[in-house]
Amino acid sequence: xxxxxxxDSQVPVFEEAxxxxxxxxxxxxxxxxxxxxxxxxxxxxxxxxxxSGSTLVKGINxxxxxxxxxxxxxxxxxxxxxxSDTAEYFCAVSDLSTGGGNKLTFGTGTQLKVEL
Amino acid sequence: xxxxxxxxxxxxxxxxxxxxxxxxPISGHRSVSWYQQTPxxxxxxxxxxxxxxxxxxxxxxxxxxxxxxxxSRSEMNxxxxxxGDSALYLCAxxxxxxxxxxxxxxxxxxxxxxx
Numbered sequence: 061x062x063x064x065x066x067x068d069s070q071v072p073v074f075e076e077a078x079x080x081x082x083x084x085x086x087x088x089x090x091x092x093x094x095x096x097x098x099x100x101x102x103x104x105x106x107x108x109x110x111x112s113g114s115t116l117v118k119g120i121n122x123x124x125x126x127x128x129x130x131x132x133x134x135x136x137x138x139x140x141x142x143x144s145d146t147a148e149y150f151c152a153v154s155d156l157s158t159g160g161g162n163k164l165t166f167g168t169g170t171q172l173k174v175e176l
Numbered sequence: 177x178x179x180x181x182x183x184x185x186x187x188x189x190x191x192x193x194x195x196x197x198x199x200x201p202i203s204g205h206r207s208v209s210w211y212q213q214t215p216x217x218x219x220x221x222x223x224x225x226x227x228x229x230x231x232x233x234x235x236x237x238x239x240x241x242x243x244x245x246x247x248s249r250s251e252m253n254x255x256x257x258x259x260g261d262s263a264l265y266l267c268a269x270x271x272x273x274x275x276x277x278x279x280x281x282x283x284x285x286x287x288x289x290x291x
Contacts, residue, residue, distance in 0.1 A: 094279065103180075103266055104281035150219065162270050163207045163232040164282055166219035 062087045064153050066167035074175050075143055081136040081170045083151030093134040094152045097123055102148065108135065113158070121145070146174045178203065180283035181271050188289045194255040197286045201248050201269030207231075208250040209280060210242060213264040222265075225250055226272045254288075262290045 067082045087092065092111050096104040108119025115127040123137045135153060151167040181200045189195050201208050211231075221234040225244035242252040248269075255260055264287050265283040268280035 080218050084245065094281075103284045104268075109279050152219075161235070162207050162224050162226075162268070162272065163221050164209075164211075164219075164268075165221070166281065168218050 062091075062149050062155055063163045064152055064165055066149075066151055066170050068170050069168065070111075071173045071175045072175060073141055076140050077128065078139050079137065079141050079172065081149050081151075081172065083134045083136065084166060085132050085134065085151075085153045087132070087155050089155050092154045093125075093127060094154070095123070095134075095136050096150045096152060097142070098150065098169075100147075103149070107149075111140045113174065116123035141174050142160060143176065144172050145172060147172060179226060180267055180281055182265075182267050182286050185284065186249050186287045186289075188291060189257050190291055191257055191259060193257050194253060195257060195288060196251055197252045197265055197267075197288070199250045199252075199267030199269075199283060201250070201267075205271050205281075206248055206271045207272030207280075208244055208248065209268045209270075210250070211266045211268065211278040212236075213266060213285070214262070219266075222252065257290045259290050260282055261288065263288060273276040 063086045063130045065084045073079045095107040098104050107115050107123050110117045110127045118124045123138050148169045148171050150169050152164040183198045185212050207226045209224040213219045224232040228244045239255045244250045264285045266285045267283045270280045
């Protein structure tokens with residue numbers, strides 16, 4: 061079974077500072093990788109995705125992530141955060157071993173708190 | 177395009193009752209997935225429907241069931257509610273397609289409270 065590990069449950073950072081949210085997955089097969097953001101009392105919004113091709117993926121709101129197959133990681137980065145980036149961030153994986161479908165396995169989430 | 181809609185947004189039920197939640201996917205999307213979100217267990221996959229057929233299933237008891245209609249709208253039902261079923265239930269839609277995985281777009285969720 062797949063698993064996704066988000067190493068940090070909370071990340072405090074000052075506004076305009078860079079941030080990295082870490083994500084590692086365990087899968088011996090090809091995967092699709094995603095980052096989602098959840099604001100309070102809302103559903104999940106897709107930030108970015110890696111399906112194939114370039115390992116550096118750019119998403120919305122200035123976020124980017126790098127797929128590293130050898131380290132089975134997919135860390136999310138932003139060079140300069142804004143107070144409005146305060147939210148919970150989820151890393152998710154979908155593998156292709158059983159035909160893929162749309163079964164996402166999520167990490168436990170990282171609460172990003174941006175402070176002034 | 178309208179996003180994924182879920183009704184109702186909030187629901188309070190008593191132990192032992194049953195509940196039905198509804199999800200309308202983005203127009204043209206044929207796949208609907210359901211997830212349960214709780215503080216203790218996080219986000220867990222319940223099941224996925226594609227073209228009215230259950231395509232994937234998570235590790236939940238049989239009290240949790242779902243269906244999909246010909247217009248791709250989906251419902252999930254939980255029978256004999258337990259306190260532990262209190263959660264945010266999220267629906268996600270995608271274009272689907274056999275053997276491929278597409279990004280999923282989530283609705284705002286239904287907050288179920290069981291007392």
